[in-house]
Amino acid sequence: MIPALPSMADSKLSEIEKQISAGQYYKAISGLDKLLAKDPHNPNYQFNRALALSGSGQIDKAIKQYQALIKAYPDLPESYNNLAVIYLQQGKKELARTTLEKALQAHQGYAQVYKNLQQLNSARARDAYARALQIPAKKQARGLQSADKLVLQQAAVASVRPAPVVTKSTNSVVKSGMRYQAKNQPADRKNRDTEKQQDKQTSGYQEASQVLNQWARAWTSKDAEQYIQFYSKDYSPPEISRGVWEQQRRERIRKPRWIRVKLRNIKLHSNRSGNLIIRLEQEYAADNYRDVTQKEFIMSKLSGEWRIVKERGLGYLRQ
Amino acid sequence: MKIGIWSKGLFVITLVLSVSVVINASSSQNVQETQSKTFITTGQSLSRQNLQNLFDQFENRLQQNRLDHEASLLKAMLYFNTGSEQQALKEIDTLTQRAPDFHLAHLVRGDILFSRYGRVSDIGESPLMQEFGKEGIEKLHLLRAEAEARLKAMIEIELGNRVPGQLLGLGESIETAILVEKKYNRLFVYSRTAEHEPPRLIRDYYVSTGKKRGNKQIRGDLKTPEGVYFVTSWIPDEKLPAKYGVGAFPVNYPNELDRKLGKTGDGIWLHGTDPGYYSRPPLDSEGCVVLPNIDLSGLKNDIVPGKTPIIITEQADWLDRNDWHQQRKEIMYTLEKWRKDWESMDVNRYLSHYATDFWSGRHTLQTWAARKRYLARSKTYQRVRLSDIALFTYPARDQKQPVVVARFRQQYQSNNYNGDISKRVYLRKEGDDWRIMYEGG
Numbered sequence: 001m002i003p004a005l006p007s008m009a010d011s012k013l014s015e016i017e018k019q020i021s022a023g024q025y026y027k028a029i030s031g032l033d034k035l036l037a038k039d040p041h042n043p044n045y046q047f048n049r050a051l052a053l054s055g056s057g058q059i060d061k062a063i064k065q066y067q068a069l070i071k072a073y074p075d076l077p078e079s080y081n082n083l084a085v086i087y088l089q090q091g092k093k094e095l096a097r098t099t100l101e102k103a104l105q106a107h108q109g110y111a112q113v114y115k116n117l118q119q120l121n122s123a124r125a126r127d128a129y130a131r132a133l134q135i136p137a138k139k140q141a142r143g144l145q146s147a148d149k150l151v152l153q154q155a156a157v158a159s160v161r162p163a164p165v166v167t168k169s170t171n172s173v174v175k176s177g178m179r180y181q182a183k184n185q186p187a188d189r190k191n192r193d194t195e196k197q198q199d200k201q202t203s204g205y206q207e208a209s210q211v212l213n214q215w216a217r218a219w220t221s222k223d224a225e226q227y228i229q230f231y232s233k234d235y236s237p238p239e240i241s242r243g244v245w246e247q248q249r250r251e252r253i254r255k256p257r258w259i260r261v262k263l264r265n266i267k268l269h270s271n272r273s274g275n276l277i278i279r280l281e282q283e284y285a286a287d288n289y290r291d292v293t294q295k296e297f298i299m300s301k302l303s304g305e306w307r308i309v310k311e312r313g314l315g316y317l318r319q
Numbered sequence: 320m321k322i323g324i325w326s327k328g329l330f331v332i333t334l335v336l337s338v339s340v341v342i343n344a345s346s347s348q349n350v351q352e353t354q355s356k357t358f359i360t361t362g363q364s365l366s367r368q369n370l371q372n373l374f375d376q377f378e379n380r381l382q383q384n385r386l387d388h389e390a391s392l393l394k395a396m397l398y399f400n401t402g403s404e405q406q407a408l409k410e411i412d413t414l415t416q417r418a419p420d421f422h423l424a425h426l427v428r429g430d431i432l433f434s435r436y437g438r439v440s441d442i443g444e445s446p447l448m449q450e451f452g453k454e455g456i457e458k459l460h461l462l463r464a465e466a467e468a469r470l471k472a473m474i475e476i477e478l479g480n481r482v483p484g485q486l487l488g489l490g491e492s493i494e495t496a497i498l499v500e501k502k503y504n505r506l507f508v509y510s511r512t513a514e515h516e517p518p519r520l521i522r523d524y525y526v527s528t529g530k531k532r533g534n535k536q537i538r539g540d541l542k543t544p545e546g547v548y549f550v551t552s553w554i555p556d557e558k559l560p561a562k563y564g565v566g567a568f569p570v571n572y573p574n575e576l577d578r579k580l581g582k583t584g585d586g587i588w589l590h591g592t593d594p595g596y597y598s599r600p601p602l603d604s605e606g607c608v609v610l611p612n613i614d615l616s617g618l619k620n621d622i623v624p625g626k627t628p629i630i631i632t633e634q635a636d637w638l639d640r641n642d643w644h645q646q647r648k649e650i651m652y653t654l655e656k657w658r659k660d661w662e663s664m665d666v667n668r669y670l671s672h673y674a675t676d677f678w679s680g681r682h683t684l685q686t687w688a689a690r691k692r693y694l695a696r697s698k699t700y701q702r703v704r705l706s707d708i709a710l711f712t713y714p715a716r717d718q719k720q721p722v723v724v725a726r727f728r729q730q731y732q733s734n735n736y737n738g739d740i741s742k743r744v745y746l747r748k749e750g751d752d753w754r755i756m757y758e759g760g
Contacts, residue, residue: 121433126450131422
């Protein structure tokens, strides 16, 4: 399975990750080259280098980097996953699919891979149906979108945090009712209903964490209006009115020159009413302020979309 | 956990067997389980042995003809329905490459692919179908009907040693006879064997027939006629609108009996398929019998206009060989007796073979009898020789009593007249005897 990653007090690596998410790919690459000179086999360095390479548009080099990583660490599904994303971008559907299947082989509990495979197969099935009926699918555009590289890449980035804690966190998201695992259980008819529920839950978990990622992205891109959209209409902030809260959020989002938000260690539970309770670590950084806080969200599916109905801080982890 | 299986619908199978099912999304995972499965469907049951026989049958067909697309499709479907998803996909991938216009194959391929992450309970029964709108659902139903027809023929038609009572002999000059069984949307090609022996089944094909079920009565009723017909000519592709495919063999509907019964309409052809389509839905024509182009081309050399019979029936009489011989013997005996009585110069004995409602051209039995009596006066001797006798039993739909069409060569010799003609005679069973209801050149 996943090799014990060298534990590192890796301020340098997290610096580089910030550079990557800030789009400073060349800076990140040269930083990583220095780190790799000392520690050439470090999978995190290699992985981030591949991310930076593909971010900077050096696709062939990125492919080579991922391939090297796969050769050295065949058990890391993320490398296959991201490689598949690149293949798909290049229009190599079949290669993308076989690469994803290898990722599943590498690690069965990686939900993203499973989901991507589904999307690819779904696109193939849709194409076949379209040929059978000689009608283009109405949702064809959306179907293509479903193999969304951004989502993939984002998920991949989130999944390979260097700290072992975070690696675990990925798994915790993934394992909580994995469809794949459900499928893998011995066939027990009694399990069917539970299984269906689990399926539902898993997709709920995935959707909700996706929405939170989008929420963070809206924040990062300083899009206050979109950021507010992720809160349900009846979201009421503690102690202040909704109107005042919205006002405050707009100001605080617009004010800094830049903002970075990273979510990690995401843990999801569903409560009886079908809402999701999510706890996570939020790393916030702006030109004028930074902190890491523990947060709790309650999310609810309202007219088909997961929305935040409650948000509260559970304390600072770092300030 | 089964994926890769249609759990209901078309497969007319109740089948309990042990199967290894690959339950993983990944090809390489090969997590297998062995369990007892019941394929819930309606109707006839298929044993494991039957299943193996079917696979063998498809294999044989494909070995004989690599381009037997139906065998390939059915093989893939059978793989899929028994849980061998990988093999099913492999087969269907090959098929869709070889026959890109075979739309049903694409549908099945969609199901196999979809089954990797979702349930497909029936052919094309997948949530993705909603993306194709109302038109998509309509087309889906047509494709499903085609699948159903092909599967039904595969499962229900078990001929064994049986032979069609419709073909009681091909004589010496007919090499090939065609039998269409509308119930199964199936066209059978039979080939002549030794004299007095039943013809041999060469191949059978899926065909489309008239939009409306039932026997054709009038022009425009969109039904395919049932009867004993003969191919009259060949019209090549160049002389036809594209929708007839590689060409057409018109048949002689309405024949003598049809006209007598007041049936109308014409232009009943055996023809090919529009370019861009491998096949058409089972009930889709205006009365014609439609073959895939590849099959019509394959058949083309076996069909001789003016000669080749095409018997169209709702359902054929499948006889064991003894019964076939028995039925044939009865007719041959009748013809021989008629011939002898004719030669005997005893006009009454000769006329006893004719039915009271007999007709021939404008003749009724009365005018026919009068003419025969008149001619007999000038005869001092007559010799009649029948050869090349072909016998076809009429589909039993309009007739209360069995009718057989005999087509033969008649060589007539007498003191004042000689003739050598091809004759067509309709015989009807009345009580224990067969009587001639129609006679024509």
